[in-house]
Amino acid sequence: MGINSLRAASSRLGRFCGWTAGALFLSASLVAGCSAQGSSQGQQAPQEEAVQPEPRPTLEQRASPEMSLTDSISQLKEKAADGPVRVVVELEEPASRDAAAMQAAKAQLESVMQAAGVSQIDPIAGLPMMVMEVNAEQLDELEASGLVRSVQEDRPVGLY
Numbered sequence: 001m002g003i004n005s006l007r008a009a010s011s012r013l014g015r016f017c018g019w020t021a022g023a024l025f026l027s028a029s030l031v032a033g034c035s036a037q038g039s040s041q042g043q044q045a046p047q048e049e050a051v052q053p054e055p056r057p058t059l060e061q062r063a064s065p066e067m068s069l070t071d072s073i074s075q076l077k078e079k080a081a082d083g084p085v086r087v088v089v090e091l092e093e094p095a096s097r098d099a100a101a102m103q104a105a106k107a108q109l110e111s112v113m114q115a116a117g118v119s120q121i122d123p124i125a126g127l128p129m130m131v132m133e134v135n136a137e138q139l140d141e142l143e144a145s146g147l148v149r150s151v152q153e154d155r156p157v158g159l160y
Contacts, residue, residue: 072151073143079153080136086154087139091128091147102128109147116141 079085091109094101106123113121113132120133131154134142142148 069143069148069150073139076151076153077136077139080134080139084133084135085139086131086133088152088154089130089132089142089148090150091130092149093128105147106130109145112141112145112147113138 076085076087089109091102091105094105105128109130110121110123113134116138118132118134118138122131124130128149139151142151
């Protein structure tokens with residue numbers, strides 16, 4: 001593509017999307033054209049390695065694999081001695097794994113925890129998970145319910 005056709009494309013893009021977009025298109029095209037010309041004249045353009053971001057770990061991967069539900073609740077109870085602890089609760093998945101069964105399991109756990117005095121319960125839409133603020137006694141109720149697969153403290157995770 002010649003420089004005149006690039007300028008024309010940049011001008012059309014500028015009228016359609018704004019001049020900033022047109023200028024960016026033109027400069028990117030010129031840089032790409034220059035590096036292509038340099039490599040065609042025997043010069044090698046520096047090759048940049050593509051950096052692939054690491055995939056974000058799932059909740060199960062972040063939890064220690066050897067830590068059981070009882071162990072994680074015991075650790076959380078120590079923290080709850082100072083006051084309520086905000087936790088992320090992963091429910092045991094229902095056998096049918098459909099949305100209605102997941103909603104029923106969430107409603108059942110919510111009912112159990114409200115009876116235990118938990119006032120802040122926030123279901124996570126589309127996932128078998130809930131966030132709640134609990135004390136040590138309520139953690140015991142959570143474990144005794146038999147509806148829970150894992151419990152972790154709800155804390156900020158660093159951005160990737």
